[in-house]
Amino acid sequence: MLETAFFYMFGGMSVLSGMGVVLARNTMHSVMFLxxxxxxxxxxxxxxxxxxxxIILILIYVGAVMVxxxxxxxxxxxxxxxxxxxxxxxxxxxGMIAVVLMIEFIAASSSGVFAExxxxxxxxxxxxxxxxxEIGQILYTRxxxxxxxxxxxxxxALIGAVVLTIRERKDAKYQNMSAQVKVRxxxxxxxxxx
Amino acid sequence: MANVTFPFPFPDHLITxxxxxxxxxxxxxxxxxxxxxxxxxxxxxxxxxxxTVAAGVATWSLQGPDPLVAFYGFFVFDSFAVFSKFLIYxxxxxxxxxxLEYMKNEKHIGEYYVLMLFAMLGMMLMVSSNNFVTMxxxxxxxxLCVYVLVAYQREVLRANEAALKYFILGALSSGMLLxxxxxxxxxxxxxxxxxxxxxxxxxxxxxxAAVMLGMVFLIAGLGFKVSMAPFHMxxxxxxxxxxxxxxxxxxxxxxxxxxxxxxxxxxxxxxALQHEYQSILIGVAVLTIAVxxxxxxxxxxxxxxxxxxxxxxxxxxxxxxxxGSPAGFSGILVYLSIYLxxxxxxxxxxxLMRREGIQGELLDDxxxxxxVRPGYALAMGLFMFSMAGIPFLGGFWAKYVVFxxxxxxxxxxxxxYALLFSAVGAFYYLRVVKYIYFDEERVAFNFIExxxxxxxxxxxxxxxxxxxxxxxxxxxxxxxxxxxxx
Numbered sequence: 001m002l003e004t005a006f007f008y009m010f011g012g013m014s015v016l017s018g019m020g021v022v023l024a025r026n027t028m029h030s031v032m033f034l035x036x037x038x039x040x041x042x043x044x045x046x047x048x049x050x051x052x053x054x055i056i057l058i059l060i061y062v063g064a065v066m067v068x069x070x071x072x073x074x075x076x077x078x079x080x081x082x083x084x085x086x087x088x089x090x091x092x093x094x095g096m097i098a099v100v101l102m103i104e105f106i107a108a109s110s111s112g113v114f115a116e117x118x119x120x121x122x123x124x125x126x127x128x129x130x131x132x133x134e135i136g137q138i139l140y141t142r143x144x145x146x147x148x149x150x151x152x153x154x155x156x157a158l159i160g161a162v163v164l165t166i167r168e169r170k171d172a173k174y175q176n177m178s179a180q181v182k183v184r185x186x187x188x189x190x191x192x193x194x
Numbered sequence: 195m196a197n198v199t200f201p202f203p204f205p206d207h208l209i210t211x212x213x214x215x216x217x218x219x220x221x222x223x224x225x226x227x228x229x230x231x232x233x234x235x236x237x238x239x240x241x242x243x244x245x246t247v248a249a250g251v252a253t254w255s256l257q258g259p260d261p262l263v264a265f266y267g268f269f270v271f272d273s274f275a276v277f278s279k280f281l282i283y284x285x286x287x288x289x290x291x292x293x294l295e296y297m298k299n300e301k302h303i304g305e306y307y308v309l310m311l312f313a314m315l316g317m318m319l320m321v322s323s324n325n326f327v328t329m330x331x332x333x334x335x336x337x338l339c340v341y342v343l344v345a346y347q348r349e350v351l352r353a354n355e356a357a358l359k360y361f362i363l364g365a366l367s368s369g370m371l372l373x374x375x376x377x378x379x380x381x382x383x384x385x386x387x388x389x390x391x392x393x394x395x396x397x398x399x400x401x402x403a404a405v406m407l408g409m410v411f412l413i414a415g416l417g418f419k420v421s422m423a424p425f426h427m428x429x430x431x432x433x434x435x436x437x438x439x440x441x442x443x444x445x446x447x448x449x450x451x452x453x454x455x456x457x458x459x460x461x462x463x464x465x466a467l468q469h470e471y472q473s474i475l476i477g478v479a480v481l482t483i484a485v486x487x488x489x490x491x492x493x494x495x496x497x498x499x500x501x502x503x504x505x506x507x508x509x510x511x512x513x514x515x516x517x518g519s520p521a522g523f524s525g526i527l528v529y530l531s532i533y534l535x536x537x538x539x540x541x542x543x544x545x546l547m548r549r550e551g552i553q554g555e556l557l558d559d560x561x562x563x564x565x566v567r568p569g570y571a572l573a574m575g576l577f578m579f580s581m582a583g584i585p586f587l588g589g590f591w592a593k594y595v596v597f598x599x600x601x602x603x604x605x606x607x608x609x610x611y612a613l614l615f616s617a618v619g620a621f622y623y624l625r626v627v628k629y630i631y632f633d634e635e636r637v638a639f640n641f642i643e644x645x646x647x648x649x650x651x652x653x654x655x656x657x658x659x660x661x662x663x664x665x666x667x668x669x670x671x672x673x674x675x676x677x678x679x680x
Binding site: 141142143144145146149150152153155156157159160162163164166168 | 218225264265266268269301308312315319327328331332335338339342345346348
């Protein structure tokens, strides 16, 4: 009973905040709504006993990705009024896509594939099953090689990003270490007779 | 698949990955080492070349009659992997040798060799994979490195354009590949080629549609990587825009890795669907051979011409896949080995011809080469004759083995078609020879003097002639490499 109540709370909130993302006039508010939406989705994961996914969603999406989003939006200086131009022009195509999607959703959800009887009962694993530990164990044993290769891919992405963007600007200020080390007292201190 | 034990069985597993670990550690070491090296020094480059040699020695010392398996079956080390790894080592080492002079004026050159080593690592993992996890990760590791290598000369506009096109289409093809894999995983519940192949043989009802869809996307995704038509669009642009040594590297090594994976998939994953994939591959091969050989005629830039020639060669190599027999597979390995030698030799000559302002890339630039440098002219002539498939040079035997395998498998008409286009292809190869020997010099030649590159030209030319006269040793080597697979 309590679980169902929480489900409707998290689910309803994430739908509302999802709408908020689209409808907010200020882009910054959209980002905030999206963060709120992620928190609620994380709550849904907790209800399904997937605490690892719930935590990861908050850590990575809220903690890293959305912060990056915020930086990008702040730097882009999006003009909301300009974006809304041509709303009517795109309405027929956008509306059509929305209607088709709606029909698809209704058809799929009423077809019986997702009926409660077809899904199997949801049972809780109980406290002794710790899926963070389970994921960790399989990731660092059976999938260890893949995990290590993924780490190297990230390293390559890092190297690639630096290689492609590094610029030696003439007006930038650099530290010349050998000059700093070689410096003598006479270069810096001057004796003045008062 | 072996049982998961915890803690990890330490030394047994890691010894199998010795070559990979040497490459990974050396690449990371060079990344740090390069910071302390004076600008313009070639120490990093020579250490990188030494790393490929060290990996080769490690691979040689590990090989034995029985295939080794590590990481719970996610990594295999069989004779097939050993042979293809050696092809990859040679291609990478030659690519690095070709870069020595060409890239020496770049500001940050250390990362160039590091990325090449990581690309090689990705390909080594690819050819050692018998499952989609290792294969896909290896593929992405290689692809990411090559995207950056193509864009390495940032101030060159066409390099940026090429890299962007290559990146976007490459990302698209990765998406298609993954989409295909999800379907096959959904039906079989496994990533292991052999286990999946077993289950696919018994797929029924709704599952067959999913299997077909998955297979088509899988072939399309891999087709992008080895530039089969109609997925070859990125090839000419990427080849033209990339620094020439990178073009040489990427026209050989990723193709080797791609075809090795293709062979493993065809042999382990899709044996039950031979009829279906064969008809797809025949259609693609017909298109690839035509596009490659016809479009190459219209090119004035030799790098673009060689790009289309690669597409043509890929079409011929596919005949071995279509044959699907041990003879076809060993034919593919023979073709890839000879193609490696020819391509590296051609690109070495092209790079040697680089001069102020002009990079020796237009076909006209070769005019009169025979009078100035008869040695290079002879080597270039040999490579062109070999690529055209003139008898008693290496290229002839490469075509001979795959065509014979296809005839034996009953694809006579396809072989006749391929022979026809092979004759069309001879036109544009021989046109280069015509420029070299029968035209007057237009611009003064100014060659790079580099011993390692001259040695590359010499060795590749001699190898092509030698393989043309005594191909049997290579045939036997390729046949033995396939012992475990088919």
